[in-house]
Amino acid sequence: MKSLAALQLPAAVEAWTGHDTQLLVVAALGIALIVVLIAKFKLHPFLALVLGSAFVGLASGVELAKVVSNFEDGVGGVLKEVGLLIALGAMLGKLLADSGGANRVVDTLLAKATGNKVVWSITLVAVIIGLPMFFEIGLVLLLPVIVLVTQRSRMPLMRVAIPALAGLSVLHGLVPPHPGPLIAISAVKAELGTTLALGLLVAVPTVIICGPLFSRLAARWVPVGAPAVAGGIDTRQADAVPAGDGSGTGADSVKRQPSFPTTLLTIIFPVVLMLLKAVVDIMWPDAATAPWIRVFFDFVGQPLVAMTLAVLLAIVTFGYAVGFTGNGITTRIGASLGPIAAILLIVGAGGGFKQTLIGAGVGDAVKKWAEGANMSVLVLGFIVAVALRLATGSATVATVTAAGIVAPLAGSLSPTHAALLALAIGAGSLFLSHVNDAGFWLVKELFGLSVGQTFKTWSVMETLISVVGFGFVMLLSLVI
Numbered sequence: 001m002k003s004l005a006a007l008q009l010p011a012a013v014e015a016w017t018g019h020d021t022q023l024l025v026v027a028a029l030g031i032a033l034i035v036v037l038i039a040k041f042k043l044h045p046f047l048a049l050v051l052g053s054a055f056v057g058l059a060s061g062v063e064l065a066k067v068v069s070n071f072e073d074g075v076g077g078v079l080k081e082v083g084l085l086i087a088l089g090a091m092l093g094k095l096l097a098d099s100g101g102a103n104r105v106v107d108t109l110l111a112k113a114t115g116n117k118v119v120w121s122i123t124l125v126a127v128i129i130g131l132p133m134f135f136e137i138g139l140v141l142l143l144p145v146i147v148l149v150t151q152r153s154r155m156p157l158m159r160v161a162i163p164a165l166a167g168l169s170v171l172h173g174l175v176p177p178h179p180g181p182l183i184a185i186s187a188v189k190a191e192l193g194t195t196l197a198l199g200l201l202v203a204v205p206t207v208i209i210c211g212p213l214f215s216r217l218a219a220r221w222v223p224v225g226a227p228a229v230a231g232g233i234d235t236r237q238a239d240a241v242p243a244g245d246g247s248g249t250g251a252d253s254v255k256r257q258p259s260f261p262t263t264l265l266t267i268i269f270p271v272v273l274m275l276l277k278a279v280v281d282i283m284w285p286d287a288a289t290a291p292w293i294r295v296f297f298d299f300v301g302q303p304l305v306a307m308t309l310a311v312l313l314a315i316v317t318f319g320y321a322v323g324f325t326g327n328g329i330t331t332r333i334g335a336s337l338g339p340i341a342a343i344l345l346i347v348g349a350g351g352g353f354k355q356t357l358i359g360a361g362v363g364d365a366v367k368k369w370a371e372g373a374n375m376s377v378l379v380l381g382f383i384v385a386v387a388l389r390l391a392t393g394s395a396t397v398a399t400v401t402a403a404g405i406v407a408p409l410a411g412s413l414s415p416t417h418a419a420l421l422a423l424a425i426g427a428g429s430l431f432l433s434h435v436n437d438a439g440f441w442l443v444k445e446l447f448g449l450s451v452g453q454t455f456k457t458w459s460v461m462e463t464l465i466s467v468v469g470f471g472f473v474m475l476l477s478l479v480i
Helices: 018-039 045-059 064-099 101-110 116-130 135-153 157-174 179-188 192-221 260-283 291-300 303-317 326-360 362-373 377-392 395-409 415-428 438-447 451-479
Strands: none
Touching: 018 045, 018 326, 018 362, 018 377, 045 064, 045 326, 064 101, 064 179, 064 260, 064 303, 064 326, 101 116, 101 135, 101 260, 116 135, 116 157, 116 192, 116 260, 135 157, 135 438, 157 179, 157 192, 157 415, 157 438, 157 451, 179 192, 179 326, 179 395, 179 415, 192 260, 192 415, 192 451, 260 291, 260 303, 291 303, 326 362, 326 395, 362 395, 377 395, 377 415, 377 451, 395 415, 415 451, 438 451
């Protein structure tokens, strides 16, 4: 068993200076500026991050040319590693939804479920759907199903909704290839396969505790039934569940939905490739002992390659096999990219802000402070992410910025503990979603809740996910 002391930072080796204090004050003011611009003046997060980066760069004394180049380098670095994966994930999710594959998973898992089995089935559905899809997309897709299941089972709405929300949220915050975990992995130089494996170990018990188990309490706190209209869909009609007909007509409509095994295989295909890479690296740490195996799995297990192969597989299984034409598939793939443009801009600008902080020396100043405090780097990453989440309301901004701040501290960590640091940051980024988070309002409006009811259910659930997830991260740090 590894002692927690192994994760403690060494004693301070550099004296604290007035310039370090200035850098931290400037960083705090820069973050505050971003929060005010987003929350008070309703400025788009992309522009707020650009202006916040400019303020930090100029106020910290960085030369003008470096202010611009630091931001550009940060944008390019994040989009180079994460932007392509976000785009590929959107393509896969679009084909999954339009082919009826998502509905096939839902119908299969819920067909024979009754009573409490419904709760566990909807949790499993959310986890499977959450693997390739963004939280918002998965929620909109599952919303009519959640409401219909609630109506037909006569359970309280929160008994069914909380497990689905927990499954989607945990996967989105802790498990690659979602943007947040990928950003943290890139910043702290963790190995993706290791983080994926440990992320799943943390995610499964976290979903169980914060989903099916917490839903019992949430249903008592907010004992409401299913709304008659959810997300613009009249759920009082028997055919309210999305038909998954591909939104096409004639030659481009779904002629046959993909089977459950085919759908499941396509969804988990990229995850399996990345896990196999990690397994091969563990079994054959010396590439010379199995050069062809290592070369092959190191290649196909790269996130970009794995996701590209998954999209190509989906074009067959969720495209041609269900009756879509080539033009129809191309149209759907193109349509998947429009909604993620804003996400890419925010992620890129967040990377620019992160690099601005690093270029100004904020990361080094935080490192000095942390060394002096002798604080665990995992605790520091979690606390910084929590503070940023509370301030900005954005899990992505919290992840990007916190990862940038603690990145200088990750150099001495083992690959396993670098992965745990990425997960600690991810857990912190989910803490207490409230009124400055778009997800708060999305849940409130889609389920027809009041602000108070949303706090009692969604906000408490997100806080519980954050704390429980971090607890499991710290537990793993003691035993591996």
